[in-house]
Amino acid sequence: MSLAGYGKIIRPMNAGVSGITAGIAYFIASGTQPLFAALLFFIVLVICGAGNVLNDVFDKEIDKVNRPDRPIPSGAVTPRGAVVWAGFLFGVGIIAGCFTNFWCLGIALVNTTLLVIYAAKFKGIPLLGNLSVAYLSGSIFLFGGFLVGPESFLVMLPLFAITFFGTLARELLKDAEDIEGDRIGGARTLPMRIGVRGTAVLAVIFVLCAVLFSFVPFLTWGIVYLVLIGVVDAFIILVTIRALGFTRPDELSASNCTAYLKYGMFAALFVFLLMEISAVFL
Numbered sequence: 297m298s299l300a301g302y303g304k305i306i307r308p309m310n311a312g313v314s315g316i317t318a319g320i321a322y323f324i325a326s327g328t329q330p331l332f333a334a335l336l337f338f339i340v341l342v343i344c345g346a347g348n349v350l351n352d353v354f355d356k357e358i359d360k361v362n363r364p365d366r367p368i369p370s371g372a373v374t375p376r377g378a379v380v381w382a383g384f385l386f387g388v389g390i391i392a393g394c395f396t397n398f399w400c401l402g403i404a405l406v407n408t409t410l411l412v413i414y415a416a417k418f419k420g421i422p423l424l425g426n427l428s429v430a431y432l433s434g435s436i437f438l439f440g441g442f443l444v445g446p447e448s449f450l451v452m453l454p455l456f457a458i459t460f461f462g463t464l465a466r467e468l469l470k471d472a473e474d475i476e477g478d479r480i481g482g483a484r485t486l487p488m489r490i491g492v493r494g495t496a497v498l499a500v501i502f503v504l505c506a507v508l509f510s511f512v513p514f515l516t517w518g519i520v521y522l523v524l525i526g527v528v529d530a531f532i533i534l535v536t537i538r539a540l541g542f543t544r545p546d547e548l549s550a551s552n553c554t555a556y557l558k559y560g561m562f563a564a565l566f567v568f569l570l571m572e573i574s575a576v577f578l
């Protein structure tokens with residue numbers, strides 16, 4: 297057992313970027329209090345981290361095949377220790393959520409419940425697991441906006457849609473990479489039914505939906521945003537179209553398409569941040 301393992305198992309990059317996303321959403325919704333943004337960052341960091349930990353607990357058999365280097369299959373963290381760690385993080389996140397408002401606390405409770413159900417059940421149900429993670433990612437924008445108030449919903453909706461469809465595409469491609477391990481672990485995923493190529497076609501369709509929604513914020517942020525997000529969109533489309541050329545999970549894994557797609561998603565978040573900074577300071 298290692299303390300580093302308890303840090304690694306929360307997937308600090310994903311949890312940290314998810315937390316930063318909540319802060320960006322708060323300022324996009326016209327929030328002005330940095331302390332509130334920090335509170336949102338912290339809540340998403342610990343709840344997302346808890347979800348990642350619990351995911352690895354339920355995936356320990358699958359990860360022995362797909363990701364043997366992860367903390368639980370590698371022995372750095374025991375399953376029991378991970379369950380306690382996830383419970384602690386969820387508890388801290390919900391308690392911190394009590395210092396927000398009714399809407400944010402509601403989302404925190406719903407997302408905590410969904411993360412548990414996803415790890416235990418939905419992940420093994422074709423498409424339902426993917427839709428759950430896509431909603432969870434998109435909900436970060438709603439969560440950040442709702443601290444300003446429910447009137448932010450329409451402003452955050454396009455950002456929710458961009459994130460929902462972008463994450464949905466990536467989740468499907470990740471499942472296409474993991475077909476062998478998921479089959480051993482007893483999970484039933486959409487790529488098992490439609491194959492790698494069919495999954496890539498769906499991923500391209502969902503990425504194109506995300507790209508279409510990514511043009512909506514042009515109405516607020518103007519031509520500079522359109523140029524920057526256009527470059528990011530082009531990268532994301534090219535990376536996803538590349539997946540069409542593969543028919544086997546190992547080919548798709550070796551291409552690093554899902555990693556590049558994540559970097560493209562992070563680049564999109566950076567464009568949102570840049571636009572918000574320029575709107576406030578320039």
Ligand SMILES: CC(C)=CCC/C(C)=C/CC/C(C)=C/CC/C(C)=C/COC[C@H](O)COP(=O)(O)O
Nearest residue numbers: 310313314317433458459462506507510561564565
């Ligand atoms: C077309 C376009 C502009 C798309 C961009 C969509 C967008 C802004 C996505 C941001 C998504 C987001 C909030 C990401 C935060 C961190 C993250 C990757 C969350 C989802 O993680 C679930 C995933 O299954 C974790 O897997 P892995 O990364 O392999 O550990």
Ligand SMILES: CC(C)=CCC/C(C)=C/CC/C(C)=C/CC/C(C)=C/COP(=O)(O)OP(=O)(O)O
Nearest residue numbers: 314343344347348351404407432433435436439
């Ligand atoms: C808005 C609030 C309060 C919380 C939401 C915070 C979250 C969870 C946002 C992002 C979505 C996310 C990171 C979900 C975590 C669950 C997860 C790790 C899904 C992927 O699991 P698998 O399908 O097993 O794939 P892996 O191979 O990566 O384990």
Ligand SMILES: [Mg+2]
Nearest residue numbers: 351352355359
């Ligand atoms: Mg997993």
